[in-house]
Each structure stands twice: as C-alpha cells, then as structure tokens.
Amino acid sequence: MQVEIITIGDEILIGQIIDTNSAWIAQQLNAIGIHVKQVSSVADYPADIIVALTLASGRADVVLVTGGLGPTKDDVTKQTLAAYFDCGLRRDAKVLAHVESIFARSARPMLEINRRQADVLDKCDVLFNEMGTAPGMWVSHKGKTYIIMPGVPFEMKHIMLERVIPRLKQFEDRKPLWHHTILTGGIGESYLAEKIADIEAALPHHIHLAYLPKPGIVRLRLSATGGDLNALKAETTTIVQQIKQRIGIHFLAGEDTSLEQLIRDFMQQRGLLLATAESCTGGNIAKLITALPGSSSMFEGSAVTYSNAMKMKLLDVKQETLDSHGAVSEQTVREMALGAQRNFKVDYAIAVSGIAGPDGGTPEKPVGLVWIAVAGKTQVAAHGYLFGHDRAINIDRSSMAALFMLWQILNAEHK
Amino acid sequence: MQVEIITIGDEILIGQIIDTNSAWIAQQLNAIGIHVKQVSSVADYPADIIVALTLASGRADVVLVTGGLGPTKDDVTKQTLAAYFDCGLRRDAKVLAHVESIFARSARPMLEINRRQADVLDKCDVLFNEMGTAPGMWVSHKGKTYIIMPGVPFEMKHIMLERVIPRLKQFEDRKPLWHHTILTGGIGESYLAEKIADIEAALPHHIHLAYLPKPGIVRLRLSATGGDLNALKAETTTIVQQIKQRIGIHFLAGEDTSLEQLIRDFMQQRGLLLATAESCTGGNIAKLITALPGSSSMFEGSAVTYSNAMKMKLLDVKQETLDSHGAVSEQTVREMALGAQRNFKVDYAIAVSGIAGPDGGTPEKPVGLVWIAVAGKTQVAAHGYLFGHDRAINIDRSSMAALFMLWQILNAEHK
Known part of the structure; x- marks a missing residue:
C-alpha cells in the first residue's frame, strides 16, 4: 500500500514554519507497515491543491492531507476539496455542538466564521476532533482514500492516533516493514562504509542500508520489507550482529539512542x-x-x-x-x-x-x-x-x- | 519567477529526520523576493527522482534539489541526474584536489568512494563546497535552472549563501519583497500581540506581520510586497519605530539577531x-x-x-x-x-x-x-x-x- 502526504499552507513555503507533521505521520505509518512514497507541500491556492491531489492519488492508494482547515482559511480549502470530490458541504450537528461548547467555555463571542468550522464534505466520514474546532474528514473517491486533517500538530496527532491509525490497520495489504537502527561513533561515514562494504553488498534485495551522519556520530538504518515481520526482525538482527563484530568499539548500540x-x-x-x-x-x-x-x-x-x-x-x-x-x-x-x-x-x-x-x-x-x-x-x-x-x-x-x-x-x- | 524545492532521501519519508532545509531555503529566497511554489520530498529511487524533476520543472523556472549526494549515496542520485539531463559525469580536478586535501588533513585513508565525490555532471557549473566533499551543481537545461546541493544542512547553507543566492539575485524578474525582523524578549507571544493589537490592525493590506516565537524570545517579522522597494523599507521602518516605542525594554533589536x-x-x-x-x-x-x-x-x-x-x-x-x-x-x-x-x-x-x-x-x-x-x-x-x-x-x-x-x-x- 502506497501513501502520500500533502501539506497545505503558505507558512511552510515561506519558511515560517518547519513541517514537523510529515515526519511524525511517516513514523506512525511506518510503525504499522505503511510506506510513505512522497511528501508535497503546496500553497493555499485551489489550482495547486487540485493538481497535488490529482498527482498524489495517481501514485498512491491513500492520500493524507494536513493544513488549510483553520477558521481563517476554511473557505478556500474546503471549497476546493468539494470541487475536487464533486460534492457539497453540509453542516455537521455533532461538530457544531462541539464548536459551540468550546466557545461557551472560553466566553469569546462565536462568529459565523467559527460556525463554518462545522461544515464538512457531504460524502465524508467525520474524524471527530476533541482537541479543536476543525474536524478531520475521511473520503473514499474513485477507489482511493483521502484523509484530511487540520495542520495544528496536537490536533492532527490526536485525530491520527484516535481515528486514522486504527482504521488504516484494517487495510489488508499493508506490507511488513521493519527498521533497525545502529548507533556508531568515532568513525567517519566513508570509512565505516568501506569497513562494512562486503556486508552491505551481500544484503538481500529487500533489505536496504542507509547512512545518517551527524558531526562525530553516524547512525546506520536497516530497512527490511516484504514477507513475514518476524522473519524480517530475525534477518536484520543477524546483520546487526555482523556489523557489530566488524566495527568493534565503534558499535555503540543496536538501537536509536545517543x-x-x-x-x-x-x-x-x-x-x-x-x-x-x-x-x-x-x-x-x-x-x-x-x-x-x-x-x-x-x-x-x-x-x-x-x-x-x-x-x-x-x-x-x-x-x-x-x-x-x-x-x-x-x-x-x-x-x-x-x-x-x-x-x-x-x-x-x-x-x-x-x-x-x-x-x-x-x-x-x-x-x-x-x-x-x-x-x-x-x-x-x-x-x-x-x-x-x-x-x-x-x-x-x-x-x-x-x-x-x-x-x-x-x-x-x-x- | 517560480521556484520549487525537491528533497531526496528516505530519511524524511520514514520520519527519521525532519526537513529543516526547505524552510531555511524558502526563508533565504523570500528575503530576495523569490517565491517557493512547492516542496516535494521523494525517495532515493531513480524513477521517483525523475518524475519529481519533470513535474517541478513543468511548474517552476528554477528547481532546487537537496540530498542524495553523500559518499554512500553518490551513485544513485548522480547517475539518475545524468540520465535526466542526458549527459555524463566528469571528475572535476579542483573538487578532487579539495577532497584530497580534506583527507590529507585528517590522515584518514582516501578511498575510491571518496574520489567519486569529485564526479560532477559534465554540463554543470560546479558550486564549490568548502565545507564538505560533495559539491553543488548548477545546471541549465531546456530553459530551466536546476540547483543541486548536498542535504547536510551546514554544507547546503554554505553553498546557498556563497554561490546560489548571489547568482539568483541577478535574475531580473524578482518581485519587490521586503522583510524587517524585530527581536523581542521577556514577553510572551499573546501578551505582545495584545500590546500591539492596534498597530497590527492598522497595517496596510500589503504588509503582513508574523509572530515567530521560541522559548523566551519572540521575533516579529513584517513582510511588505509590491511597488517600490525603497518605499517598502520606509513604510516598515516607521512601523518598527511604533512597535519599539510601544514595547520599550522588550524591544531588543530592529534586526534578526540574538x-x-x-x-x-x-x-x-x-x-x-x-x-x-x-x-x-x-x-x-x-x-x-x-x-x-x-x-x-x-x-x-x-x-x-x-x-x-x-x-x-x-x-x-x-x-x-x-x-x-x-x-x-x-x-x-x-x-x-x-x-x-x-x-x-x-x-x-x-x-x-x-x-x-x-x-x-x-x-x-x-x-x-x-x-x-x-x-x-x-x-x-x-x-x-x-x-x-x-x-x-x-x-x-x-x-x-x-x-x-x-x-x-x-x-x-x-x-
């Protein structure tokens, strides 16, 4: 199963915020054996959003979208999504009650712009958002799945963990995927690569080795896909032992630590x-x-x-x-x-x-x-x-x- | 002028690292009036890289590529780029001398894998990298400009500041854009927003105020677009003075410092x-x-x-x-x-x-x-x-x- 992530919002494209959502989402999906094929960040423009959705759904089975759902941006993104999915918007009673309760607590005046937060695509399943006013939406369209979430990190994380991950776990065709990270020290990337060149060359096709260097420290990451998860774990463990024996004191740990x-x-x-x-x-x-x-x-x-x-x-x-x-x-x-x-x-x-x-x-x-x-x-x-x-x-x-x-x-x- | 950024590397797609490069690049480009249209993160697979390059160059005039140039990844990315640009690789003498001097200094043995760092696309201008072994490359191809840089942040930043930004500044069709940053301290974001609410509300439509908070420090950035650059500078300077008078000791500097x-x-x-x-x-x-x-x-x-x-x-x-x-x-x-x-x-x-x-x-x-x-x-x-x-x-x-x-x-x- 292939997944792509689209983030919507000018903030990323002008460098005002760093996109931490995509890395977090990718980690969560990896942990349940789902591979992210591409991440795209586009501006709040209807044409850009539609092109990004079209291209992503051409490459992937599931498209996760974050951002563009805050109260001041609501209209552009939701109207664009409605056009893309060829559907209308409906005001969801449960979401509206939730938004009203948030405003009742805060004693701030509730405006029409806030009520519009309860408008959802009429062909979606609402992904209820206890943490904020913008709900997530799950849409099935022309054989592909779209998961639309707000960009505020703690709201997105809540919806992912409570609503999205449990539902994605039910998809049958997740590919077993296993990562094993090794921490090495006191040895440069090139010299390390030379030392374990034969081990790397002998890796089976379904296991990939990546070098992740920082000043003074290199992490090695083995990524194994396909077949049975326990078999993948056993295979990577054997390779970790080979690397450990080869590099001696430079092997600091068989896990992602510091x-x-x-x-x-x-x-x-x-x-x-x-x-x-x-x-x-x-x-x-x-x-x-x-x-x-x-x-x-x-x-x-x-x-x-x-x-x-x-x-x-x-x-x-x-x-x-x-x-x-x-x-x-x-x-x-x-x-x-x-x-x-x-x-x-x-x-x-x-x-x-x-x-x-x-x-x-x-x-x-x-x-x-x-x-x-x-x-x-x-x-x-x-x-x-x-x-x-x-x-x-x-x-x-x-x-x-x-x-x-x-x-x-x-x-x-x-x- | 439209610019897109492509980051190459599995690390981002499995969530092992957060893409901080794109935000930094976008900031630098914005500061010289260049707008980033889209950011795409793709894996180290030739087909994915080629599709991303094709799509980005269809939308933008300039495509910046980071990642995939480290000594252990050299082959995939550079061979893919050579295929895309329909050219070969040549070993650059100046880069090779530089790589050799780095190894001579460190007394580590120099391997063929390191020498290959000096291989560059034969139709590129080399963007020399004093900070590391992987050079950047500037390629003009079918009317578009491609700027290829290593993904290690300090190397990429060095190449951007020393080689890329000066050259991009010579492009004629940049839109006047002026940013003026203010450093404030000892005051929280909400309290600061409350103090200058009327100044913010009175901003003309072409000037935007952004809050960039870090623990204990809030930067304010005024972004002004359109018209004449000197007029934009004069306008933002007046607003900076208003804010300075309003917040007193909390105004640390009218520039982006620490x-x-x-x-x-x-x-x-x-x-x-x-x-x-x-x-x-x-x-x-x-x-x-x-x-x-x-x-x-x-x-x-x-x-x-x-x-x-x-x-x-x-x-x-x-x-x-x-x-x-x-x-x-x-x-x-x-x-x-x-x-x-x-x-x-x-x-x-x-x-x-x-x-x-x-x-x-x-x-x-x-x-x-x-x-x-x-x-x-x-x-x-x-x-x-x-x-x-x-x-x-x-x-x-x-x-x-x-x-x-x-x-x-x-x-x-x-x-």
Whole structure:
C-alpha cells in the first residue's frame, strides 16, 4: 500500500514554519507497515491543491492531507476539496455542538466564521476532533482514500492516533516493514562504509542500508520489507550482529539512542560520577549531558574555563605548563582533566581545549586543532584532533570525540 | 519567477529526520523576493527522482534539489541526474584536489568512494563546497535552472549563501519583497500581540506581520510586497519605530539577531567581562555565548555546579544557606552570582538554579521553579520563575530569562 502526504499552507513555503507533521505521520505509518512514497507541500491556492491531489492519488492508494482547515482559511480549502470530490458541504450537528461548547467555555463571542468550522464534505466520514474546532474528514473517491486533517500538530496527532491509525490497520495489504537502527561513533561515514562494504553488498534485495551522519556520530538504518515481520526482525538482527563484530568499539548500540544517553545509563548503573573541564566546547558537553533527565545522579558539574586564569584557579593547571606548552596542548588538557577529577571528586573527568575558530589560529596551532583528555581510574588518555574551520561544527565534533573517548575508557575499565 | 524545492532521501519519508532545509531555503529566497511554489520530498529511487524533476520543472523556472549526494549515496542520485539531463559525469580536478586535501588533513585513508565525490555532471557549473566533499551543481537545461546541493544542512547553507543566492539575485524578474525582523524578549507571544493589537490592525493590506516565537524570545517579522522597494523599507521602518516605542525594554533589536549576540557586542565594546554559575541550565548559557565567534573577549567561563558540594567549593555558597533555603532559592542564587563575580573576577555574573524536571519537584518547589540572579556593578537582581514541565523547554526558557535579566541590568548601568 502506497501513501502520500500533502501539506497545505503558505507558512511552510515561506519558511515560517518547519513541517514537523510529515515526519511524525511517516513514523506512525511506518510503525504499522505503511510506506510513505512522497511528501508535497503546496500553497493555499485551489489550482495547486487540485493538481497535488490529482498527482498524489495517481501514485498512491491513500492520500493524507494536513493544513488549510483553520477558521481563517476554511473557505478556500474546503471549497476546493468539494470541487475536487464533486460534492457539497453540509453542516455537521455533532461538530457544531462541539464548536459551540468550546466557545461557551472560553466566553469569546462565536462568529459565523467559527460556525463554518462545522461544515464538512457531504460524502465524508467525520474524524471527530476533541482537541479543536476543525474536524478531520475521511473520503473514499474513485477507489482511493483521502484523509484530511487540520495542520495544528496536537490536533492532527490526536485525530491520527484516535481515528486514522486504527482504521488504516484494517487495510489488508499493508506490507511488513521493519527498521533497525545502529548507533556508531568515532568513525567517519566513508570509512565505516568501506569497513562494512562486503556486508552491505551481500544484503538481500529487500533489505536496504542507509547512512545518517551527524558531526562525530553516524547512525546506520536497516530497512527490511516484504514477507513475514518476524522473519524480517530475525534477518536484520543477524546483520546487526555482523556489523557489530566488524566495527568493534565503534558499535555503540543496536538501537536509536545517543552517546550521552549510553554514558548516563552506564555510569548511573555503576554509581560513577563525571565532571567536565571545557575550554573550546564552552559548556556544550555539560549541556548535552544535563539535557537528559536523571543526569544529576552521575554528573557533578563542569568548569568552563575560557581564560587561562580560570584554568589555573578552578583546575590547578600550572602557570609553567601554560607558558611552555600553551592552553591548547596535551600537557594542559591532561592537567585540566586531573584537576577536574580531583576538585570535583569524581571518577571520570573530560577536558577539552582547542581553537574553535573562525579566528585565533597560528601556523603551529591552526583553527580546528583540539586536544582532549579523559581521566579514568587507572589512566589519563589524551588525543589531538584536527577538525575543520567551522566553529559550530568544531564544537560539536569535539564534544562527540570527547564523549567517545570517555565511552572507550569506561568500557575498558569495566569489563 | 517560480521556484520549487525537491528533497531526496528516505530519511524524511520514514520520519527519521525532519526537513529543516526547505524552510531555511524558502526563508533565504523570500528575503530576495523569490517565491517557493512547492516542496516535494521523494525517495532515493531513480524513477521517483525523475518524475519529481519533470513535474517541478513543468511548474517552476528554477528547481532546487537537496540530498542524495553523500559518499554512500553518490551513485544513485548522480547517475539518475545524468540520465535526466542526458549527459555524463566528469571528475572535476579542483573538487578532487579539495577532497584530497580534506583527507590529507585528517590522515584518514582516501578511498575510491571518496574520489567519486569529485564526479560532477559534465554540463554543470560546479558550486564549490568548502565545507564538505560533495559539491553543488548548477545546471541549465531546456530553459530551466536546476540547483543541486548536498542535504547536510551546514554544507547546503554554505553553498546557498556563497554561490546560489548571489547568482539568483541577478535574475531580473524578482518581485519587490521586503522583510524587517524585530527581536523581542521577556514577553510572551499573546501578551505582545495584545500590546500591539492596534498597530497590527492598522497595517496596510500589503504588509503582513508574523509572530515567530521560541522559548523566551519572540521575533516579529513584517513582510511588505509590491511597488517600490525603497518605499517598502520606509513604510516598515516607521512601523518598527511604533512597535519599539510601544514595547520599550522588550524591544531588543530592529534586526534578526540574538540576545546573546547583543550581549556579546555590548560587553565587548565596553570591555566588560561575564561569567555564569549554572545549575539547572547545565552549561547551556555558557554554550550559547561561546557559540559566538569572539566571545572569549568578554566571557571568562562558567561554573556548572550540579551538586551542592560544587556550589560551595567553586562559588562559596554557604552550607547554612543550602541547609535553610535549599539549592533552588533566592538566597542560593544570590550567593552563586556573587561567588562567580568574585572568583572569576568579572564585572557581571549570572546564576541559575531550578528544577528542570521531569522529576525532582515537591509541593513547595514544583518542577519548573527556577531562581535566577544577576550580579552587576551596583546591584544583585534576583527573580523567581515558574515555567512548565518540559525539561528541554525549561532549560531554554531559564537561559533566555537569565540573559534578558542581564541585558536589562547592562542597559540600566550603562545609560
């Protein structure tokens, strides 16, 4: 079964809002084995809407439409839909009572524009919307199914979960579809692809591998279709194991999680404490960890020491180390990590110092040079990296490289 | 001139990523008077890509394509494009040298898969990509213009800003369109709308006002179309002045900037130094400031003190203060701010302590309670806030509220 999504509204086309609805809808449909073939965003113009409906219904069995049903836009979209489906509009008594009850509660005056929210296509099944005034509509037309919903995300989600998904589940010809995501770290997309080239080449035709890179992290997604769902799960699990064996420490998890979540769980379970000493990452590592609920059980804090004076005061970095090696050096990050470990009284400490750019580089220490140290129970590991010229990406890559170094040491010290 | 955007990649269609590129591209195009007619997201299948290109070029003069150009996807998309444009691929020497220099720098081995990144459509103008290995391509074909870019957001943005926008600006038939953005802070969207309701109601038909809220910050965008560009600029400038007078301190800037940039510039120009003492924001304020180039000239660092022990050690918070008032209290944040100001030897210090959630609340101190203090030259201001239940939003709102308090005091102390 093929599905397409059409979003109606100028907001997306002028870049005022980002279309988060389509991704959410696609996830929900994927979870029940329905594949989205295309997403189209069109403006609130009748001709554009009709062309989009015509093309989408030519390619797909089911067309989901969101947007264009708010009180100020009501007329264009609904009239256009009525023309497309060659039907009229009727005022639905149950929806009208619901709209009236909403206005009665809010004590706002109810206008004719609001009453028109209760007008629905006369050949539709109403998809009742408890969360707002614009109902959804389910239309069967010339052998195709159209599902029309408001664009407000929480209203759309409510209608999808309560009305649409249960009904789509009854369609017989859903194709089993299974996704298995792998999180990898400390290895670039190309190098990873080379390492598993033979595994990828040997994939059967019904299993597809996708690379989803972010700075410092690559997700791999296996998508399997056809046949029996349990067979697909077994097949992808075998492939995940092959990849795991092949890439070793770079295999972080056989699920869609994050490196900071893995570290939080690992340290929380073992009662280990972490602190960070951050210069060029400027608190970003602390921010990533503290974004996670429950991180206070394993995270003591961070010394964000942008100045040399603070590196000495908070982390006991020696004046002579800074004088002879500079702030961006192996010696300095080692002292920062040990200082953080001692002063914060933690088991593990991360230290980062680098030149994030765009300025501040020298021939010996160019923009993108970053030193990272991790103090563990039995060792202090330190490593120098040469990233690129973009400040934001250097901060992201430094943060992920530091977390990956910590992850390696955590695993080595807790076998 | 009509433009369409096509995004290529399964990731969007299975809901794994949200398409943020299209909104960003649409914003950039709008700013130079170019209207986006439709956005289509299609899978990495040759037939789908070719149909999308055919349909889009039938409706629009310019087709922007993003995605499908990473090293592991290279073959499908580029071969499909070559078929569509009825041309071959050639290995571009300049791009190859660039790819090689990236690999030389990183000391990773360069593979054939990486070399293939330098293969471009032989009838294209290369849109050089300093930020990555996949170049963009500009193709003129049967009277239409095609602009093909990688989907990685920072690479696409770089190519758009450096190569595509300047060239599109030379197209003659753009419609005069003028956007003027205002940054406001410390005031919610509804309250702001109420304050300027009469100004909004009096706007002429060709000027549209949009609210673009983020946690703690609302941008207002005036969009004016038609007639003469200089007349549009004069009209919007008058309206901006009306809004500025009306909302006073909540008017941060008559341009699209950020509060942290305003603070960096203000402090840099006056030689003032800042430090932060962060508990529930976990380093997020430091991260926001250090994300800005040049912030090292005004930012000394941050003590991210998640534990009480660290609040005492790094910020000299008194044991008795924590015992009698708790970590989330006016007294504690005042001591944190003064401790940071003293220990970091700075002119201004921000302190934040709160319960970000989702757990950790009590009847007296519920989730969402956040205390913020700012130590200035002549005063320590402190204020308690009650935000919501979402951890990420609480961290964002706390950060922006703290920066807004700092902004107010900076302005009050430097009249």
